[in-house]
Amino acid sequence: MSINRRLAATAANLLPEHKPPGSPGQILEAALKLFAECGYAGASVREVAAASGVKPATIYAHYPSKEHILAELCRIGHEEQHRSVRAAVLNSGADPRDQIVAYVRAHVGMHTAFPMLAVVANAELHVLSAELGATTFMLRQQSEQLLADIIQRGLDKGVFNVPNAWLAVAAIGGMGLRVAYWYAPDYHLEAREVAEVYAEYALRILAVSERRSGEAC
Incomplete structure (x- = not known):
């Protein structure tokens, strides 16, 4: 083949x-x-x-x-992604800036740790029937909503500034998805370093112009 x-x-x-x-x-x-x-x-x-x-x-x-095999792989991939980002955000404190950094680190980290799983879970999801994809679609929606809630809290507190909150969700989530296509263990940056850079990009998308003293991304 x-x-x-x-x-x-x-x-x-x-x-x-x-x-x-x-x-x-x-x-x-x-x-x-x-x-x-x-x-x-x-x-x-x-x-x-x-x-x-x-x-x-x-x-x-x-x-x-x-299709049942694909459904299981899609479920596993989205379950791991949602578990990772949710745990990271829960452990990050109440500041939306800390939460967005934690979310992106975990999101990108999953896509560098399980690139094949991430590619299949995202690129082939459209194949699934509503019935077989129900759990996966729910997990995907929950992850998107978690990111949307963080961004909205940041806007409400005046620490984020974007013209459209949902497009910010799409931009930050989408750039993490693409990591799975090009990242491999022999890449010149370690997975942790890639995640740190992407967290910095997310802060820039959200127009976070200042960091508190001692902050590092």
Whole structure:
């Protein structure tokens, strides 16, 4: 099968808690790599079976369809992203400037730690039916709302200044999504450094012109 690469990363990785034991986990990991590199439409069930070392019938014993595999990967990706940003914001204090930095660090951090998962969860989400994508769509909306709430609090307090709050949400969230396409472990900046720079960009988008003494991004 010819691979037209869409991203720099070459390894499909899932956290142990995301990967079920045995064949289901092998299938998920193999599908993740194929969907990331070739797109959902470009990878057949037969190819997923070959890559995971099982027979096609084994796949259907665990996942009723290829779409069910994608639905699980999309759910895992959005669940990890939402867990990361929510925990970061909760631990950041009450200042919207601290909260936006924490959100962006966690958002970008997820996309550097799990680039293939992030690409599949975002680029292929449109394939899912409303039923199979319900949990993922809810998680995505919750993450967007969390970011929107931070920005609105900053506007209300006068520490952010943007002409359109929702476009700021789209700009900050979107620039983090693109990291998954170009970031790889051999990039000349460490993942932590990339996240710090993106947090700085977010502050600039929000027109935060001054930092408190001792602040670092």
